[in-house]
Amino acid sequence: SSGINAEYGTVVGLQEVFASWHAKLIQEKVQSIFGHSHWFRSGISGSPGLLVLSRYPIVEIAFSPFPLNGYPQRITHGDWWAGKGVGLCRIDHPLTTLDVYITHIHANYTHIGYDMYT
Numbered sequence: 001s002s003g004i005n006a007e008y009g010t011v012v013g014l015q016e017v018f019a020s021w022h023a024k025l026i027q028e029k030v031q032s033i034f035g036h037s038h039w040f041r042s043g044i045s046g047s048p049g050l051l052v053l054s055r056y057p058i059v060e061i062a063f064s065p066f067p068l069n070g071y072p073q074r075i076t077h078g079d080w081w082a083g084k085g086v087g088l089c090r091i092d093h094p095l096t097t098l099d100v101y102i103t104h105i106h107a108n109y110t111h112i113g114y115d116m117y118t
Contacts (some may be wrong), residue, residue: 010098013050014026015049015050016049017047017049018045026051036055038061048084048087050087056091060090061088061089062087065085086103
């Protein structure tokens with residue numbers, strides 16, 4: 001979180017934040033700059049790894065899981081377990097309403113063998 005330069009930023013979207021304790025730690029570290037945040041929950045593991053930080057209030061959220069998201073029997077492929085998809089945070093900015101979309105695309109597994117999605 002010390003690497004986030006908030007001098008001009010209004011919204012920051014992060015991927016790979018799968019653990020709730022990671023999300024809480026990041027939220028605490030940047031609370032004085034980004035006072036509003038949302039960590040998306042989905043899938044068996046609990047999170048698709050998406051965290052949105054905002055200077056302004058997040059007034060609405062939505063999440064749509066990908067219909068094609070891997071298979072549970074592919075244990076080494078975490079995509080199905082994470083429940084990846086697209087998240088929306090509607091932000092009440094002083095000048096307008098911002099719709100901020102965030103996603104975490106399906107991983108490429110060709111380096112460990114056959115991957116039906118590539």
